[in-house]
Amino acid sequence: MENTLHEKVSQDILLKAYNHMMLAKAMADIYEENRNICKYVHSTSRGHEAIQLATAYQLKKEDWISPYYRDESILLGIGFEPYELMLQLLAKAEDPFSGGRSYYSHPSSRDENKPKIIHQSSATGMQTIPTTGVAQGIKYIQEFNLQNFENNPVVVCSLGDNSVTEGEVSEALQFAALHQLPIIFLVQDNEWGISVTKEEARTCDAYDFVAGFTGLSRMRVDGTDFVESFEAMKKAVDFVRNERKPLVVCAKTVLIGHHTSGVRREFYRDEEDLTKHRAKDPGEILRKQLLESGTDEDLLKQITKKARLEAEEAFERAKNAEDPKPETVMQHVFAPTPITEETGTREPAGGEKIVMVDAAIHAVQELMWKHPEALLYGQDVGERIGGVFRETVTLGKKFGSKRVFNTAIQEAYIIGSTAGMSAVGLKPIVEVQFADYIYPGINQLITEISKSSYLSQGKFPVSNIIRVPIGAYGGGGPYHSGSVESILANIKGIKIAYPSNAADFKGLLKAAYYDPNPVIMLEHKGLYWSKVPGTEDAKTIEPAEDYILPFGKGKVIIEANQNETKKGRTLVVVTYGMGVYWAKEAVKNFEGRVEVIDLRTIIPLDEELVFERVKAHGKCIVLTEEQLNNSFAEAFAHRISKNCFKYLDAPVETMGSLDLPAVPINLVLEKEMLPNAEKLSKKIEEMLQY
Numbered sequence: 001m002e003n004t005l006h007e008k009v010s011q012d013i014l015l016k017a018y019n020h021m022m023l024a025k026a027m028a029d030i031y032e033e034n035r036n037i038c039k040y041v042h043s044t045s046r047g048h049e050a051i052q053l054a055t056a057y058q059l060k061k062e063d064w065i066s067p068y069y070r071d072e073s074i075l076l077g078i079g080f081e082p083y084e085l086m087l088q089l090l091a092k093a094e095d096p097f098s099g100g101r102s103y104y105s106h107p108s109s110r111d112e113n114k115p116k117i118i119h120q121s122s123a124t125g126m127q128t129i130p131t132t133g134v135a136q137g138i139k140y141i142q143e144f145n146l147q148n149f150e151n152n153p154v155v156v157c158s159l160g161d162n163s164v165t166e167g168e169v170s171e172a173l174q175f176a177a178l179h180q181l182p183i184i185f186l187v188q189d190n191e192w193g194i195s196v197t198k199e200e201a202r203t204c205d206a207y208d209f210v211a212g213f214t215g216l217s218r219m220r221v222d223g224t225d226f227v228e229s230f231e232a233m234k235k236a237v238d239f240v241r242n243e244r245k246p247l248v249v250c251a252k253t254v255l256i257g258h259h260t261s262g263v264r265r266e267f268y269r270d271e272e273d274l275t276k277h278r279a280k281d282p283g284e285i286l287r288k289q290l291l292e293s294g295t296d297e298d299l300l301k302q303i304t305k306k307a308r309l310e311a312e313e314a315f316e317r318a319k320n321a322e323d324p325k326p327e328t329v330m331q332h333v334f335a336p337t338p339i340t341e342e343t344g345t346r347e348p349a350g351g352e353k354i355v356m357v358d359a360a361i362h363a364v365q366e367l368m369w370k371h372p373e374a375l376l377y378g379q380d381v382g383e384r385i386g387g388v389f390r391e392t393v394t395l396g397k398k399f400g401s402k403r404v405f406n407t408a409i410q411e412a413y414i415i416g417s418t419a420g421m422s423a424v425g426l427k428p429i430v431e432v433q434f435a436d437y438i439y440p441g442i443n444q445l446i447t448e449i450s451k452s453s454y455l456s457q458g459k460f461p462v463s464n465i466i467r468v469p470i471g472a473y474g475g476g477g478p479y480h481s482g483s484v485e486s487i488l489a490n491i492k493g494i495k496i497a498y499p500s501n502a503a504d505f506k507g508l509l510k511a512a513y514y515d516p517n518p519v520i521m522l523e524h525k526g527l528y529w530s531k532v533p534g535t536e537d538a539k540t541i542e543p544a545e546d547y548i549l550p551f552g553k554g555k556v557i558i559e560a561n562q563n564e565t566k567k568g569r570t571l572v573v574v575t576y577g578m579g580v581y582w583a584k585e586a587v588k589n590f591e592g593r594v595e596v597i598d599l600r601t602i603i604p605l606d607e608e609l610v611f612e613r614v615k616a617h618g619k620c621i622v623l624t625e626e627q628l629n630n631s632f633a634e635a636f637a638h639r640i641s642k643n644c645f646k647y648l649d650a651p652v653e654t655m656g657s658l659d660l661p662a663v664p665i666n667l668v669l670e671k672e673m674l675p676n677a678e679k680l681s682k683k684i685e686e687m688l689q690y
Contacts, residue, residue, distance in 0.1 A: 005293040009230050013057065014290060017226050018300065020076045021049045021283040022307035027072070027082055028257055029308075030315050031089070037319060038261065040091055042104035045073040046257035048188055050282035051223030053077040054230040055156060055186055058237040062149045063115040064138075064423075065156040066131040069122060070188070072105045074158065079114050080107075082311050086318035093324040099331075099457045100324040108456035115156075118423045119452040119460045123443070124159070125166035128185065129413050130448050131157035132172040133420025133428075135181035139244070140426060143402060144372055147425070152241045155183040161250075162193030164206045168443065171413040176246040177216040178408075184236055185210075185248045188223060190255040190277075195268035207250035216246050223251030224280040227289065254280045332454050333493055335461035335516040337551075344547035346503055351541040357391050357528040359502035359542065360467075363509040364392070364429060366545050368399055371427065374513070375403045378414055378431030378467075382406040387431065389469055389528050411437055416444030418464035418518070419452060427513060428464050435470040435522070436482040449518050450493035462518045465509070470498075471578055471625055472674055473526035478662030481670070483626040488520055489602055489635075495551055496602040498522040500580040503540040504600055507549025515551070522602075524577045534677070535581045554599045554606035556613065558584065561592030568649060569593055571619035571687055573680070574610055574636070576600065579623040585677035590684055602632065610636075611643050618649035619687050623680060628656035650690035655683050 005014070028044040045052055048070055056077025059065060067074045072085055084096050088107075091100040097107045109117040118130055135155040141147050163169065164187060176183050187206040191198045198205070207220050217239070221232040229251065236249050254277035258264045265274065287300055354362070368374045376395060381387050382405050383396030396404040407414055414430045421428040432438045453461035472481035488496055495517055499505040505523070512519035526532040530539050557580065560570040570592075573583045576599040587594040595613060599606060614620045620640055624633035637652045644652075657663075658673045
């Protein structure tokens with residue numbers, strides 16, 4: 001037995017694994033013994049230690065790994081100390097991952113001597129898309145020689161078997177298989193999904209489930225046996241490192257601890273099930289193998305005792321560490337942007353007017369020529385048609401199919417992958433084909449992207465641009481006409497632009513590119529070509545390549561007569577997007593008495609400008625294309641009222657679409673639902689009578 005064991009794995013590695021297993025056990029025991037102190041919810045790796053350590057020991061500093069919330073042994077294995085993990089357990093200020101913001105075993109790390117870890121959320125299976133985005137980014141970097149690596153990077157995405165039933169996991173598997181990405185999906189199967197058994201949750205395990213993904217290799221392993229796991233993971237990592245192809249590893253494990261400290265094993269598991277799982281304790285299996293191979297029993301006892309003392313000492317230190325300062329709670333929502341002032345030439349001498357869709361094409365083209373880390377993908381954006389609105393036409397031909405390419409109908413992947421792409425230093429520009437179809441990607445937008453900077457203490461802000469054609473015109477119907485800005489504005493940690501003309505679009509897109517934070521560009525389809533009557537002004541002289549318009553800077557586009565304002569006979573319309581053109585048309589009926597502000601961006605919002613102008617006029621209408629109840633417009637109207645109350649001559653009014661579930665396709669019904677210049681004129685007339 002001795003020769004056989006050591007031929008497979010060296011004694012040093014076996015003892016290292018045993019030490020880490022005893023540390024993990026000691027840590028779990030201490031947490032259980034100190035439940036009154038360990039008050040924040042946590043899971044431990046008890047029962048999963050063998051496969052986790054076997055994985056960790058294969059990884060190099062160039063690699064990336066996404067552990068899930070039961071993967072503390074992976075963290076120990078790649079070099080994190082118990083004290084560091086316990087700082088997060090107790091939500092202390094010096095928690096190296098989140099600064100006391102997130103749960104135990106929710107890491108993020110850019111430590112140059114360890115595998116890198118992007119922000120990890122609690123949403124099961126959701127990490128597969130951002131992590132596949134890391135692998136996608138690494139493949140791109142290597143194809144274009146943007147960075148040299150000592151070793152080919154390998155990406156590991158760890159997840160539990162019951163999370164494989166999530167639809168977004170399939171999107172990640174599909175993309176990884178289709179594009180042959182260098183990623184290992186490590187599936188740890190302990191047969192439980194909280195209290196849901198495998199029989200209740202799935203027809204088969206992950207190994208059988210992924211059989212239909214052509215190009216996705218797979219293997220099974222006993223994840224409780226360290227020696228078998230080590231050999232399997234060495235083979236797996238070597239395969240991906242050398243072949244640059246994806247692989248699924250299905251590891252059978254056991255659950256010895258609780259699901260979490262809050263959902264305890266005694267709530268839902270009987271003694272028979274617990275006995276079955278305890279019989280496969282990885283630490284006991286390895287101990288037995290070491291003894292049978294001739295390892296001195298006293299040495300193993302010393303390791304166990306030392307591990308307990310180390311864990312106790314670390315816990316005592318962590319317990320006495322400082323809590324975060326209250327004043328730090330607002331830090332890291334956004335990474336600082338270098339774009340704070342309007343720069344460059346907005347109207348070059350002799351410049352020609354262009355439509356907004358051309359501003360989009362030219363802005364992206366200029367950025368991609370200048371920045372090899374920029375790439376564009378989404379549904380139908382490739383060379384054949386260049387977007388259903390021709391908003392990316394010519395780009396595929398100019399930059400090739402590796403920089404501008406089509407994806408499947410996978411809004412979650414399109415959006416979520418940008419988190420991983422950004423983490424490795426790329427700038428993904430992606431497109432959701434219609435605003436009505438952004439909903440499958442909302443999970444990734446909220447769970448992964450918006451929280452990444454905040455929960456990683458600024459280590460992983462997601463630098464992306466998500467382009468979203470939006471709005472109603474011309475009978476687009478209920479699934480191609482929607483407005484979604486209120487839903488998006490409710491997501492904290494993202495920025496939103498909504499330009500109304502070509503110059504603003506180009507300047508804002510440039511600002512979005514240089515902004516290290518996630519940006520959504522809402523692009524009104526009716527303004528792309530200025531085909532809608534009254535939108536001719538959406539065409540502007542094309543700004544120079546150096547023109548940049550910062551976010552959070554609204555603009556007064558029509559000024560009221562100062563004499564009329566002094567007499568208290570004016571009001572201000574605050575709007576954006578298509579609302580700008582309804583307002584421009586409506587004010588023709590009230591010469592000198594109506595001011596119009598184009599917000600240009602929704603997050604950040606130029607409240608300072610709006611409050612200043614509302615105080616000057618005393619009356620205000622917030623105009624939106626969205627359905628009105630519970631909208632961004634109503635919320636903003638409240639803030640205007642609160643901040644300008646003593647200057648108001650009348651309540652702040654809002655105007656928007658009728659509160660219907662969708663935009664009807666019939667043109668008569670569409671017109672009835674939407675605001676327009678005529679409806680706005682009536683509202684203005686009413687308010688000017690105050």
